Amino acid sequence: MATFAKLSFNKDELNKELSGFFKGILENGAVDAVLAPMAQGKKGVRLSLITSAASSGAVDPFAPVAAVSGAKIASSLTARPSGRKVAMVLRPCEIRAVVELVKLKQVNLDDVLMIGMDCLGRYENTDFAKFQEQGGTSESFLEKAQAGNTASGDFDVAGACKICEFPAAANVDLRLCAIGSGGGTVHIEAVTEKGQAALEKSGLKIGDNPSGRDEAVKKLVAVRTEAKDKKFAEFRAETNTFQALGEKLSACINCYNCRVACPVCYCKECVFVTDTFRHTGDQFMMWADKGGMLKMPNDTIFYHLTRITHMSLFCVGCGQCTSACPNDIDLMPLFRTSADKTQAKFSYQAGRSVEEEQPMAGFESDELFEVTGQAK
Amino acid sequence: MSEFEPKIVAFFCNWCTFTAADLAGTSRLSYPPNIKIIRVMCSGMVDPKFVLKAFLNGADGVLVGGCWPGDCHYINGNFKARRRVALLTEVLKQYGIDEQRFWLRWIAASEGNMLKEVADLMTAKLKELGPSPLQQMGQMVG
Numbered sequence: 001m002a003t004f005a006k007l008s009f010n011k012d013e014l015n016k017e018l019s020g021f022f023k024g025i026l027e028n029g030a031v032d033a034v035l036a037p038m039a040q041g042k043k044g045v046r047l048s049l050i051t052s053a054a055s056s057g058a059v060d061p062f063a064p065v066a067a068v069s070g071a072k073i074a075s076s077l078t079a080r081p082s083g084r085k086v087a088m089v090l091r092p093c094e095i096r097a098v099v100e101l102v103k104l105k106q107v108n109l110d111d112v113l114m115i116g117m118d119c120l121g122r123y124e125n126t127d128f129a130k131f132q133e134q135g136g137t138s139e140s141f142l143e144k145a146q147a148g149n150t151a152s153g154d155f156d157v158a159g160a161c162k163i164c165e166f167p168a169a170a171n172v173d174l175r176l177c178a179i180g181s182g183g184g185t186v187h188i189e190a191v192t193e194k195g196q197a198a199l200e201k202s203g204l205k206i207g208d209n210p211s212g213r214d215e216a217v218k219k220l221v222a223v224r225t226e227a228k229d230k231k232f233a234e235f236r237a238e239t240n241t242f243q244a245l246g247e248k249l250s251a252c253i254n255c256y257n258c259r260v261a262c263p264v265c266y267c268k269e270c271v272f273v274t275d276t277f278r279h280t281g282d283q284f285m286m287w288a289d290k291g292g293m294l295k296m297p298n299d300t301i302f303y304h305l306t307r308i309t310h311m312s313l314f315c316v317g318c319g320q321c322t323s324a325c326p327n328d329i330d331l332m333p334l335f336r337t338s339a340d341k342t343q344a345k346f347s348y349q350a351g352r353s354v355e356e357e358q359p360m361a362g363f364e365s366d367e368l369f370e371v372t373g374q375a376k
Numbered sequence: 377m378s379e380f381e382p383k384i385v386a387f388f389c390n391w392c393t394f395t396a397a398d399l400a401g402t403s404r405l406s407y408p409p410n411i412k413i414i415r416v417m418c419s420g421m422v423d424p425k426f427v428l429k430a431f432l433n434g435a436d437g438v439l440v441g442g443c444w445p446g447d448c449h450y451i452n453g454n455f456k457a458r459r460r461v462a463l464l465t466e467v468l469k470q471y472g473i474d475e476q477r478f479w480l481r482w483i484a485a486s487e488g489n490m491l492k493e494v495a496d497l498m499t500a501k502l503k504e505l506g507p508s509p510l511q512q513m514g515q516m517v518g
């Protein structure tokens with residue numbers, strides 16, 4: 001039943017028009033708050049929680065940066081809910097992580113109006129600072145990226161974004177559409193009844209469909225899927241032994257930033273910081289005795305493989321792990337290639353639907369007979 | 377050179393496979409000494425970390441033994457184990473741990489002969505496959 005409202009903007013006024021929309025839904029009571037990317041003075045754009053219409057001026061939803069996964073923020077806001085209605089403007093990968101967190105009871109969508117933005121990629125945090133210094137804006141980014149050029153000077157969008165086959169968000173009430181909208185235009189699409197009601201209340205004129213959108217999204221998905229398949233094949237070929245895996249991780253210092261940044265590494269307390277891994281001096285000496293030496297901190301490969309086992313079924317490919325690593329280890333392909341296999345094994349897709357049960361949360365008596373190879 | 381003797385770390389459920397191993401022993405069914413048994417209360421409590429650690433520490437194979445479907449003392453621990461084994465197998469394969477090195481088998485308390493059969497088979501299979509690729513890594517492992 002998708003309906004669209006068209007938002008035309010003059011040069012440098014995209015965010016002004018968008019802020020008008022958010023102001024509208026706050027003022028007319030469609031929501032009590034808006035969580036959206038917002039410029040922080042001249043530098044940086046961060047998700048901000050806006051409760052006053054007058055404070056919505058600096059929103060910048062299409063800014064190509066995601067310093068922290070919005071799924072984690074969604075969890076902070078709703079795991080212990082406020083009871084106030086909040087519109088959340090998130091990227092597709094963030095929303096897919098939200099879907100997984102809903103199943104883990106770490107996000108509650110009862111009072112949420114989910115607004116997904118079209119994503120053409122994000123820069124790493126430090127690169128986004130350079131991008132701003134060079135005078136880049138969301139408008140200039142959208143224009144160039146739609147023409148297929150996301151690079152800016154000596155940097156480009158995150159590797160995760162280059163191979164992300166979900167540029168348009170699913171599981172949303174509203175969509176902020178830029179892909180295929182045409183220059184000087186974005187569209188707001190109502191996807192659910194809740195979204196429709198909010199769009200009607202916003203006062204925007206409804207009924208102007210972006211004719212080129214479906215085609216443009218399809219094309220972008222095809223390009224990224226091809227890039228993904230190529231990346232997976234490369235990574236698998238060069239990382240097909242423990243030796244090679246060890247080399248990939250050779251700079252790892254067991255700081256665990258990658259799992260702190262990961263939106264779907266779901267534990268309140270990770271096992272790697274519990275007593276299970278707080279060994280005694282004796283224990284370390286014993287291990288060292290066995291082989292004559294022990295690399296310390298130890299258990300590096302063990303940590304990464306355990307993490308893969310714990311959460312690859314939920315990996316949404318956001319690349320926050322790579323972004324968080326202080327030693328420039330590209331973790332995203334490591335997790336995505338495993339995720340691709342484990343999710344396929346259970347015909348599961350992270351972020352696809354809140355209705356789909358997480359595979360390790362259940363079992364069937366008549367399945368997976370090939371595992372034991374025994375009849376009955 | 378002496379023949380390669382694979383090291384197999386076996387996690388056996390207390391109620392069935394461990395008892396079967398006991399039975400095999402008392403019935404003088406000799407099974408290969410390659411199997412180092414760790415008794416667990418249920419196949420469903422074999423944490424993937426146990427398996428990963430065994431391989432990282434140089435095991436040539438890991439065998440998990442549980443009760444037949446319907447017989448698990450904790451009702452469905454064995455079904456949960458089956459999903460976990462399927463998952464972990466997918467992860468290990470990429471890095472050269474062949475699925476032939478990681479087995480889950482249902483062996484009832486009365487099936488001492490089946491225990492011997494599985495132990496023989498797995499030992500033979502691992503002799504064919506040779507030492508775990510992780511052994512060449514020495515102390516880099518971990």
Ligand code: SF4
Binds near residue numbers: 270
């Ligand atoms: S690595 Fe495992 S134990 Fe640690 S937070 Fe992630 S899922 Fe939890």
Ligand code: SF4
Binds near residue numbers: 262314316320332336
């Ligand atoms: S493992 Fe990396 S790519 Fe996958 S969800 Fe976590 S942070 Fe994102």
Ligand code: SF4
Binds near residue numbers: 251254257324329
């Ligand atoms: S963030 Fe980098 S250095 Fe830290 S644990 Fe992860 S891979 Fe290792």
Ligand code: FES
Binds near residue numbers: 391443447449
């Ligand atoms: S009690 Fe034997 S597998 Fe659960």
